[in-house]
Amino acid sequence: MIHYAKHIIAATGGFSRPYLPQIPGVEQFQGMNLHSKDYQNPKNPTPFQNQRIIVVGAGNSAVQIAVELARC
Secondary structure, eight states, X not given: OOOOOSEEEEOOEETTEEOOOOXXXXXXXXXXXXXXXHHHTTTOOXXXXXXXXXXXXXXHHHHHHHHHHHTO
């Protein structure tokens, strides 16, 4: 399955030990790829408004970010 997005937010690993998963083909990805720790401070969904975004992760950070971004 192929997904298309301008930004990827990896909400995996804790803030003290951030983990960016190895996603096949990410080296060709031309959008932004950041960890949730880089999104959190300050919480500002404005740069992502009207963008297609994939949030990777199943923890609290991923869910909170996904909900926040879905509203903008």
